[in-house]
Amino acid sequence: MANKMLLRSSIEAATWPAVLTDKAAKVMAVQQQLGESQWWPPARMRAAQFEQLRPLVEFAMGHVPFYAERLQAAGLRPGVPLTEAMWDAVPVSTRRAVRDAGEALHPPGYPLAHGNYGLVTTGGSTGVPVRVRKSELAQLMWECSHIRERLWAAEGTDGTLVRFWQSNPNYFTPLGYEAVLSAEGLVLDGWGGVDELLWQTGKVAHMSDHQPFAVKFAFMQRVQANHLLIFPSNLRLLIGEFRRAGVRLPSLKSVWTQSELVDDALRDACREVLGCEIIDTYSAAETGFMALQCPEARQYHIQAETMLVEVLDADGRACAPGEVGRVVVTPLHNYATPLLRYEVGDEAELGGPCSCGRGLGVLKRIVGRAHDYLHLPSGGRRRANLNVYQMAKIEAVAEYQIVQRALDRIELRLVMAEPLTAETRAAIHALAVTGFGSEFAIDITVQDSLPRTASGKLLAFVSALPAAVET
Numbered sequence: 001m002a003n004k005m006l007l008r009s010s011i012e013a014a015t016w017p018a019v020l021t022d023k024a025a026k027v028m029a030v031q032q033q034l035g036e037s038q039w040w041p042p043a044r045m046r047a048a049q050f051e052q053l054r055p056l057v058e059f060a061m062g063h064v065p066f067y068a069e070r071l072q073a074a075g076l077r078p079g080v081p082l083t084e085a086m087w088d089a090v091p092v093s094t095r096r097a098v099r100d101a102g103e104a105l106h107p108p109g110y111p112l113a114h115g116n117y118g119l120v121t122t123g124g125s126t127g128v129p130v131r132v133r134k135s136e137l138a139q140l141m142w143e144c145s146h147i148r149e150r151l152w153a154a155e156g157t158d159g160t161l162v163r164f165w166q167s168n169p170n171y172f173t174p175l176g177y178e179a180v181l182s183a184e185g186l187v188l189d190g191w192g193g194v195d196e197l198l199w200q201t202g203k204v205a206h207m208s209d210h211q212p213f214a215v216k217f218a219f220m221q222r223v224q225a226n227h228l229l230i231f232p233s234n235l236r237l238l239i240g241e242f243r244r245a246g247v248r249l250p251s252l253k254s255v256w257t258q259s260e261l262v263d264d265a266l267r268d269a270c271r272e273v274l275g276c277e278i279i280d281t282y283s284a285a286e287t288g289f290m291a292l293q294c295p296e297a298r299q300y301h302i303q304a305e306t307m308l309v310e311v312l313d314a315d316g317r318a319c320a321p322g323e324v325g326r327v328v329v330t331p332l333h334n335y336a337t338p339l340l341r342y343e344v345g346d347e348a349e350l351g352g353p354c355s356c357g358r359g360l361g362v363l364k365r366i367v368g369r370a371h372d373y374l375h376l377p378s379g380g381r382r383r384a385n386l387n388v389y390q391m392a393k394i395e396a397v398a399e400y401q402i403v404q405r406a407l408d409r410i411e412l413r414l415v416m417a418e419p420l421t422a423e424t425r426a427a428i429h430a431l432a433v434t435g436f437g438s439e440f441a442i443d444i445t446v447q448d449s450l451p452r453t454a455s456g457k458l459l460a461f462v463s464a465l466p467a468a469v470e471t
């Protein structure tokens with residue numbers, strides 16, 4: 001590892017403000033612990049998780065109105081230490097319940113040592129937007145998992161990272177954002193974030209995923225892309241384009257994905273056409289990293305040090321290895337908005353012990369994170385992406401669903417928490433035009449409720465196109 005990742009020089013680090021050196025030191029100290037705990041047997045990890053869980057539950061019972069009621073009703077009492085049986089009685093919190101709880105979800109205060117908090121808004125893979133507060137401590141643990149991912153993947157940080165995405169103007173200067181949207185793209189000197197705090201990194205190159213393939217390919221060649229960060233649905237389209245064009249990109253060493261379903265077919269196609277492996281993670285903005293891909297297998301290891309992850313069947317019982325169930329998570333460090341047994345909206349297949357020897361639990365695959373595609377009037381396809389982060393900021397929207405009605409028409413169905421004003425309608429329309437493109441007519445309709453799948457999931461996107469167009 002050390003020979004592939006260049007540590008920052010101590011002279012340079014000595015000139016940093018204390019807040020950065022302090023953060024780098026904390027991340028590395030936690031990393032030291034994670035390096036050991038990943039090998040613990042499951043029973044030892046479970047005991048350690050309950051040591052974290054007890055004070056969190058006690059805190060939620062005393063300070064979070066939403067949970068005080070639920071925990072008391074489940075028979076938990078302040079001062080009585082949490083047992084496995086008591087935990088099993090805690091009801092699962094659905095996304096909708098968490099969304100509707102509003103202010104009752106937040107404690108009036110939390111331990112000062114956990115730092116300030118920021119607001120996180122997200123729709124995940126579902127059409128139910130939630131808003132949580134995330135403390136600096138929870139953010140630090142998020143970054144520790146990210147660094148663990150880098151160490152596990154052992155790809156180094158010295159190469160050029162290309163990022164194709166529906167970029168957010170808030171991340172860039174106005175000029176920079178213009179460049180991201182253009183055929184030139186935007187190339188910056190460092191990867192940024194916690195990577196740059198710990199290592200010398202290569203360049204990062206941003207481009208909008210709306211650019212045509214020829215432009216993307218020329219960009220990747222020009223910057224000599226070594227790593228690609230991309231949504232799986234966009235990767236699937238990109239691989240198809242590479243295959244049709246019959247071109248290769250020898251500089252590429254790895255492809256990093258997040259947020260959506262990665263299946264074996266996509267992994268195999270990536271290896272065949274792009275000549276490298278996919279490294280995938282499983283995270284949600286409101287919870288943090290739930291699982292990281294094993295360094296030695298295609299399955300995922302639960303991040304048990306920071307997150308209690310349960311896979312439950314329709315009756316709420318724990319699934320056995322090989323069974324698919326609902327993913328229910330409890331982030332162990334976020335006291336700014338505690339989430340206890342939170343149904344994140346995905347399903348996963350639980351796995352058995354991993355051949356790598358790590359004691360961390362295994363998810364063999366995550367299901368239900370697939371994004372479908374919009375079919376474009378001009379031919380071709382595009383990821384059906386309403387900017388969920390922006391959408392989740394509109395508090396009046398309780399649920400939403402995107403329906404492609406025709407090749408040039410999209411219906412955006414809304415369930416409102418409060419009446420839809422002309423101003424909110426205009427803001428939502430503007431988001432839809434940015435997300436889908438101006439070639440679509442967009443109808444915004446207000447519904448009393450939205451249909452669920454048999455397992456109760458609200459799909460954020462549905463295609464109502466005839467099957468002939470779909471295939």
Ligand SMILES: [Zn+2]
Nearest residue numbers: 294354356358
């Ligand atoms: Zn493993």
